[in-house]
Amino acid sequence: MLAEIKGINEECGIFAIWGHEKAAEMTYYGLHALQHRGQEGAGIVTTDGETLHVHKGLGLLNDVLSEGEFSKLPGQSAIGHVLYGAEGGSGFENVQPLVFRSSKTSMAIAHNGNLVNAHALKNQLEAQGSILQTTSDTELLAHLIKRSGHLEMSEAITAALQMIKGSYAFSLLTEDQLFIALDPRGIRPLSIGRLGEAYVIASETCAFDLIGATYEREVQPGELITISDEGLQTQTFSTPMRRKLCAMEYVYFSRPDSDLNGVNVHASRKIMGKELAKEVPVVADVVTGVPDSSISAAIGFSEESGIPYELGLIKNRYVGRTFIQPSQELREQGVKMKLSAVRGLVDGKRVVMVDDSIVRGTTSKRIVRLLKEAGAKEVHVRIASPPMNNPCFYGIDTSNKGELIAANHTVEEIREIIGADSLAFLSNEALERSIVADRDMEQHGICNACFTGNYPTEIYPDTVLPAYKA
Template sequence: MESRLDSMEQVCARGVAEGEASEWEADRPKEECGVFGIFGHLRAAELTYYALIALQHRGQEAAGIASISETGMHSHKALGLVADVFSRGRVEELMGSAAAGHVRYSTAGENTVQNAQPITVSTHRRHLAIAHNGNLVNARRLRIMLEERGSLFQSTSDTEVIAHLIAKSAEQDILDAVRDAVTRIQGGFALVILTDDRLIAVRDPLGLRPLVVGRVGESYCVASETCAFETVGAQFVRDVRPGEMLSIDRDGLASYAYANVQRKRMCTFEHIYFARPDSDIDGWNVHSLRKRLGALLAENHPALGDIVIGVPDSSISAASGYAERSGVPFEMGLVKNKYIARTFIQPSQELRDSGVRMKLNAVRSVVDGRRVVLIDDSIVRGTTSRRIVQLLRDAGATEVHLRISSPPYRNPCHYGIDTASKKQLIAGTHTIDEICREVEADSLEFLTVEELMQGFGYDGPELDAVPFCNACFTGDYPTLLPDAEADRAGTGETGTFVSL
């Protein structure tokens, strides 16, 4: 299984110090977080802990769990990996039969405990704990409005905007208050909200971010991915539908449609890159889908090679699919150090390159004297691809043909993926031939958007109405972008705002 837990770009947060992250980590898209919630289980906090371990690949810089009992809300969150945050009996301190958990990957420079989740709020009406995967495209405007009405913010997180909207709602009933809040936010969001007497789950109207429902005995749970259910022994029930709000309490599960859904736009990068291969999202198994994408690469963009290798870990499935379809043997030509901590930019290029080699090594006996077909899932800035190509050449590869199991990544994401601005994306400013020269490969090919959709089973006239967001490839954003437009117009407020 190719867990994203140990991926080269989402490195261990243990021992994080001040400084800039290395170019290696900066050259990959970063998922912002994962969520889990459970109601009506005597071991709620414990199961949430194990679920967060399974979701660790979605965020490695902070973790938190909130629980509710007769004595009130209990919470613990801190910077670091789940196992470090909840060492020495911390989980046992979280009493109650309902809990919500969160793992987070932050924008560089904003990894503070104030931004860790779940965010907890206590008012005269109720207790709330909110965990959020995604990003709001109108968060800044809402924040300004809330501040003008007296709200005081403790973090730079857009999740806190949601908390204030719920707390300030004129609706007395919590379901009505949550519905009131989520109809005012725009963008991508999968929310888990723990209250005094229920667990609420909400998925955005476009279904941009994933959210699934499971069951452990008589207890319901929700998670970002189904891999969390396997870990805690839960049975998958179904995906949360776009525009749906679920309420889980002592009476069971109830469903409410809070938005008029016209067209689903699930993020394709969840399947291409972020999700664990053993997860099922919106009806597609991630590993099987990636194998099909690799096979499509072999069919439409073949290369003359002696071996096929994948960049660990997210590209192994696609590489195996390419090898099966092409008949070229699959080999483990790259090995990743699973225990390396985060590295930071050092005073010299030589030391920076040494840090890269600590993370990934070529197997000389496998690649020496051979033509290598290298499969990767994406190219963002290009620096990582160039270094991997050089690693293979240094190990004796006679040729390196790079094949990417997604289209060129040309546009930044506004819905919960931490990617660079368009001018920093190599495909946003270079042709494929120019990228090939930049990364120093012998040849370079990407899947087209049409081929990507064929991997999901869509072809012909269906391509005009696929239920996916491909904005990072096409620039066709499924929503308006109020905050981004304000920034471009020079009217946005100053300051850093974190995507979660």
């Protein structure tokens, strides 16, 4: 069994812009589009060409930044971040971008992902005299850059990136340059756009739509991009590898109006629903999806099965997402507050409840109960992804296998636990078809390790291990 990694697991959002007169404001709006990726902290760092200016704090973006703050963030370039911190990861010191000042070149770093060799690197750096100020593995990159011995920033970053392993999408801002890097497997999403003459970078393309930017391309696995007043330059810091974009980005995390690696999230989820209806049909009167990430799959299930789709569940828009709440207690309270069943649509009906995934089972149990309390005669649960029975070490808060209900119970046992009349999951093959279809697997492969246990990288325990194995 793989050793458990104890550390920061994040599913965050990053945004960067270079060459826009309202860089701070554009970053604010871009982060708004990415708020679903993290709700515990937010921050923006700008450069006026000579100094880095920072404003960040705990809470939602609107709680952290107000209109009056923009005057304190001058400059035509900026990076921003919304934070989801798992156990041990919340707290002001971990809110990004992290800023590191020096007499020569200062830097701000924003990161989405998780370094699987973070503990080995931390031990190594501390043995060499480094003093770490946060519990975030993002800080390690700054120390590695400064200790690389290279005078040119791009060379120092390249040397540092070759030492870190895992999943990462980095944006790094200095006084006069912006650097963007994606891990060699491309596990995390990252795209490039243009807003007039300005360059824009975002975790999801929905951020481009909000600010009126046009999508240009994906950041490629193993690519390091340098943006300055001289323009955009690109280089590779790692041997190109088969892409392994996180499947859960399509299943749950990303907004349906985003395009990831050339695939629209809504369209992909809709195909998942269609495949689900083909693989595990059920006799029922109505189909409903769990808002918001399961609506697309529920529509697909309805279209394929011929069972009418109804809004059987209504979401309270002022309550955050339960999967990314930092504790089980808060997740349970969030489920109670966020959803209600529409009695007039489900009373006396056989209901197909389509959900995107079952992680711990708490949410599913509560929703089944809601539907039955509203009069549903039967509740048949259909999950538009395979059973999540393996921990994720690449940036999702499921690094403890003991918390995963599918890792410890059979499908029938899970059905009994959540109180459903039937339960079925999408197969791994159907999930892959829904995302990859007939495209080139070298360019469009996915990481589905949480479903299959086939990890695209070596997983490192809390000790220094030999060299990385792809």
